[in-house]
Ligand SMILES: Nc1ncnc2c1ncn2[C@@H]1O[C@H](COP(=O)(O)OP(=O)(O)O)[C@@H](O)[C@H]1O
């Protein structure tokens with residue numbers, strides 16, 4: 001008996017990275033892509049096939065380390081017992097087993113091929129640390145990241161898709177044009193597995209990149225600034241110690257430079273009426289879905305639909321290129337010298353083809369503008385209403401949104417606010433996405449995107465010349 005679907009089913013159901021919770025699902029097959037030999041026992045590079053009641057299929061990466069004896073300090077990563085040829089093995093999540101994770105890193109340094117798994121270092125293999133131990137980064141949901149000695153980070157994709165992962169594709173493309181505002185990629189792992197019966201596919205399994213030590217994420221930094229502001233409720237955002245506008249300007253400039261680098265490295269184009277129509281329809285479909293899930297939003301829908309119709313009717317083409325796709329303050333880190341952009345995987349719910357498609361860079365600008373709004377308002381969620389703090393929050397959001405756009409314009413040469421209709425449509429689409437995200441994941445946060453939708457619908461109505 002080797003690793004069975006039943007064994008994985010129970011363990012995966014409790015794993016934080018498993019996306020199918022709450023649905024009717026079953027593990028129906030386990031494929032072994034290869035095996036790394038360790039003294040303690042084999043490391044199996046496995047993929048589990050998950051089938052849902054409606055017939056949908058997903059593949060999940062579940063490398064296991066088999067040990068002949070129970071390992072006390074791996075207890076929390078225990079998956080179950082596996083009996084093979086009369087031997088009982090104790091199976092653990094290999095990503096928590098330091099012997100296994102050291103072997104993954106060594107295989108990357110070696111550029112090894114193990115069964116159906118290829119380990120590809122980028123040039124400069126000396127940048128890949130050797131003989132270092134790893135720790136699992138906590139707090140993540142969809143992937144599992146391993147930090148090696150604070151010098152490299154291996155992002156192991158759990159839910160796999162056939163094809164090249166956009167995080168790998170974009171990082172390597174940006175490296176090729178010398179982009180400074182990323183954590184440099186160091187290599188990747190790819191594999192071949194049977195995704196559905198009879199269909200063997202190739203796809204990305206993991207990405208190794210430099211770890212940004214001594215860096216802070218943008219969300220944490222922005223929160224600190226807002227906390228300072230709220231502590232001094234009678235001072236303006238530019239008068240308190242933690243003013244963030246300089247950082248927002250620099251972040252805008254870094255974002256514009258990354259967009260310029262992406263346009264140099266990967267395909268670009270324009271959306272004419274034939275593409276703007278479907279884009280506006282997709283935005284409107286998301287709005288309709290959100291209204292079904294959050295009926296309170298229905299009152300704002302007519303004005304927002306009108307804004308999407310204006311996008312569809314536009315005759316001037318919209319420049320498009322590869323973008324980040326899920327851009328917010330949690331996706332950027334400030335090192336002692338500059339901002340760096342992380343996680344180019346795109347919007348998690350979209351298909352791989354959609355996430356690799358070209359789009360307007362205004363989608364990213366809109367994402368970050370929404371994030372400034374979140375940063376300003378989220379500390380007010382659990383407090384009794386305080387008009388003074390609400391006023392300050394609005395002021396902080398405006399100041400930083402504006403500084404970000406100024407910084408963007410200083411590099412791009414064009415101000416994203418200049419095309420107000422386009423920015424409004426993308427910002428609305430992001431706020432609608434957030435409304436769904438919050439309704440499903442953090443219902444107490446719904447107020448943040450909902451109040452943005454109210455403001456955006458008033459702006460849309462004013463643009464259309466009607467009453468808000
Ligand atoms: N290169 C890096 N250096 C330092 N920390 C990183 C790096 N990459 C990711 N992180 C940390 O891990 C978190 C999650 O990374 P991310 O790429 O967004 O993964 P996920 O797609 O699973 O959310 C980031 O918010 C950041 O705190």
Ligand SMILES: O=P(O)(O)O[C@H]1O[C@H](CO)[C@@H](O[C@H]2O[C@H](CO)[C@@H](O)[C@H](O)[C@H]2O)[C@H](O)[C@H]1O
Pocket residue numbers: 219326328329330347348367370371372374375434437
């Ligand atoms: O998991 P990801 O980082 O890919 O992104 C998803 O989760 C984000 C929440 O962590 C969500 O972002 C929203 O909340 C942020 C604050 O927690 C805020 O800064 C963002 O502006 C807001 O969109 C993101 O939308 C979602 O895709």
